[in-house]
Amino acid sequence: METYFSEVHIPMGNRSAYAPGRAWNRLWKYRMFYLLMLPGFVYLVLFHYLPMLGLRFSFYDYDLRGVGDFIGFEHFRDALSSEGFTRAFKNTLILSSANIVIQMTLTISISLLLNELKNRLFKRAVQTVIYLPHFLSWVVVGALFTLFLSRQGGLVNAVISGLGGEPKYFLGNPTLWRGTYLFILSWREVGWGTVVFLAALSGVDPQLYEAAIMDGANRWKQMVHITLPQLVPVIVIVLIMNLAKIFNLFESVFVLYNPLVYKVSDVIQTYVYRSGITQFRFGYATAVGLFRSVIAFALVVSANKISSRLRGESVL
Structure with missing residues (x-):
């Protein structure tokens, strides 16, 4: 054993840390921590890593009968030439991009407004009210807004009719659907998104504001020259995290869309669902899902490189 350690040039004082017995002793000493980590590790392996073995179906003629012949990139060529995929890809970019812009704007604005509140009780009450929608499942949210926006008996259309207007089918009209969806998505998620920015604001050095007040800066100038620059690193991180999820729209769309507004x-996610689950085109659906993941990965890497050039350091 001494010869082995001398060959890899491990310093004398650190050799005991690399001994197999020492590693097992540490494992046994902290066994409770490893046991606490075990469920999360098992979940990660079973539901995130093992399913990746199914990516090979993208290159095979796979259906209910099993794995067929190897067909290479035929599924990918079919997807790129498919009108349905092109439409789903465009809709994903439009909805996700609009959602990122709207949510970033609203979360930053609301965080700045909440940060200005001096009454702690009122501030906590407002935070609680805007946080609550995040904890509702999308099934519940979809059911609620389907009732509120219904043409027959819906609260919103009842108000419109009472004002002399004509009832509208918000979730069945292609012209109104995107705006309605973005409103519902923002209503549910904006409050929760303020958590990160409020935490960042709480870490701003109060001496900066004191110095600005002594220099005669009003609240607006303090926000422009102190608060917002302090938020820039957090904004970049949140933006990159949102870019990583840009193609992950599924539940929110699935509970609110219908064939009238396809x-x-x-x-992409709903397109994959219909292709794989309802049409049994498993190989094709896997190929579309793989393509989505590759594009999302490229977006995250690109955003990280842009952040590295602008800020001098990368996030990932």
Whole structure:
């Protein structure tokens, strides 16, 4: 054993840390921590890594009968030439991009407004109210807004009719669906998104504001020259995290869309669902999902490189 350690040039004082017995002793000493980590590790392996073995179906003629012949990139060529995929890809980019812009704007604005509140009780009450929608499942949210926006008996259309207007089918009209969807998505998620920015604001050095007040800066100038620059690193991180999820739209769309609005609402995830689950085109659906993951990865890497050039350091 001494010869082995001398060959790899491990310093004398650190040799005991690399001994197999020492590693087992540490494992046994901290066994409770490893046991606490075990469920999360098992979940990660079973539901995130093992399913990746199914990516090979993208290159095979796979259906309910099993794995067929190797067909290479035929599924990918079919997807790129498919009108349905092109439409879903475009809708995903439009909805995700609009959602990122709207949510970033609203979360930053609301965080700045909440940060200005001096009454702690009122501030916590407002935070609680805007956080609550995040904890509702999308099934519940979809059911609620389907009732509220219904043409027959819906609260919103009842108000419109009472004002002399004509009831509208918000979730069945291609012209109104995107705006309605983005409103519902923002209503559910914006409050929760303020958590990160409020945490960042709480870490701003109060001496900066004191110095600005002594220099005669009002609240607006303090926000422009102190608060927002302090938020820039957090904004970049949140933006990159959102880019990583840009193609992950599924539940929110699935509970709110219908065949009448497929033209403006069908996204890649719902397209994959219909192709694989309802049409049994498992190989094709896997290929589309793999293509989505590769594009999302490229977006995250690109955003990280842009952040590295602008800020001098990368996030990932």
